Amino acid sequence: MSSGKPVVEIDNLASVFRTAGQEFVVHKNLNLRIDAGELLSIVGGSGSGKTVLLRQILGLETPRAGRITVLGRPAVQLSDDGAASRVGMLFQHGALFSAFSVLDNIAFPLRELGTLPEALVRDAALVKLQMVGLDVAQAHKMPADLSGGMVKRVALARALIMDPPLLLLDEPTAGLDPDSADALCDLLRSLHRELGLTVVMVTHDLDTLFELSTRVAVLADQKVIVSGAPREVMGFAHPFIRDFFLGERGQRAVALLHQPPIAV
């Protein structure tokens, strides 16, 4: 992929929700550009439209106005045939198909292509299963029998089955214990490095944010108020940023960031 072209380009986006006759403006004149190889975190208060933005990038929702281009095509065409080879999405609760076993969940997009032989599909799914740090013994389990961290890993393996260049994550560490969250962060970082993925994630978790992001985009006042490296963004004067990063939890995460890692 040529490095000059943005993977995701959002121009003058406007989205409006209508609830009980009232209109609620979520985005207005929102612009964002995501380049190849970035690991971008989108942060913002509750109801600032982070998840909506992610869903619009995926083409699951259509904005009121504005243009979203993903990999050179309009976002609405993203879910056409072969979508799994263009973009992967890790849903907040995994969204695994509960009627399929773990292996079938991962192999599903590949199997649906209809041409590849079963043995190859199974091998490819097994590779992805182990790539996200799961054991082969889990392959025949059903999603209902998995722990939260494992569900996320399986969902990640499924999102990556066709090696899409763009990966979207909705709250990847929400609902995980600190150990699993750390392990998932390590996994995401190594996958990002090894596979050269472009990653866009929505997160509330400051630890994850500081650990992973190469860039942070802050959503407030219906648009992206600032985007840049985590440290730059922290310096921007805005009430949300002050509360978010410089509140008690933020201070703690930043303090940890400054500490030298414990020598091994």
Add this chain to the structure above:
Amino acid sequence: MEDARPRISRQQLPLERCALLQGQWTAAMLAQASAWEGLQRELQAACRGEAQVQRWDLRGLLRLDHTGAQLLWNAWGRQWPAQLEALPGQRAVLERVARFSVALPSFRRRSAGQLFQSLGRQVLGVVAHLQGMLRLIGQLLLDTLRLLRHPKRGPWRDFSGHLYHIGATALPITALVGFLIGVVLAYLISQQLKLFGADPFIVNILGLSLIRELGPVLAAILIAGRSGSSITAQIGVMRVTEEIDAMRVLGIARGYRLVLPRVMALALAMPLLSVWTTLAAMLGGMLASDIVMGVTPAYFISTLPNAVEASNLTLAVGKSAVFGVLIALVGCHYGLRVKPNTESLGQGTTASVVTSITVVILVDAVFAVVFKDVGL
């Protein structure tokens, strides 16, 4: 535009044969049927036989993803070829595939003993269903007593909501179905009666069959499909989303808040719907008789009281109330047994509808036998 089709071209060097891989070796490209078959042939030729390749060159590839690498690795017999020219990125992908290519632990086949055990499990499953049902009925009785003792603290809001959704919103569909069945029956019967010149008897036949049997059963089957399934789905989703557990932790009796209002609503709505369906069917039958046989509505209505005893009405209404209670109980029973996954929800809903319709017909047969001397 470069040719993205995944393919292998051969290069004959003085000492060795070399395979040059070209195009995009990605899942999406490989899965195109035209590309796949040609590539499969080329790969087989390159890996075995006389023209076997000693040297593999991957550097000309536009893209290589894990599926493509897996294909190569499997073609190589899961070992590294003698000579491989690859870019570092491609090598990394191949190494990852090589490291993670393992045999899948197979599903253990079921032995005869296990089949026997699974039969036993099925029998126990039926027993568990009956036990669950019995427990539900017992709990319902206790809850009814509690309601009678403190009627003011009953779940009346839930009750009225269910009454509306189960009863009022079902009025159009039951009327339509009843009317049409009445018309169909009248047409069929008229053909036979004309043969004997016994035209006026259509009032007796229609009146008795619709009021005593078809009206209540038809309404019950419609409601079982419509509301029995929705009861199971509602309670099942509450189970999936842990709402039932939340109720329990908050100390709210689920029997009293979930089962009792639904049973009460159906016990009240079912007889009313049954009467309503019967009326619609009678109307359809009356109009059809008028058109086909010239039996006027005035004659129809004046003869009806003599043809059908009033005790039939009592029987129909009483029967319907029992049907209503059973449909609600079966719906709640299957809803409460749903396991927290979507598949189980679907199975539970199907099982609930099938069971409640079967139970309705079964109980109707029992009523027919027990009350054979009433109203006939």
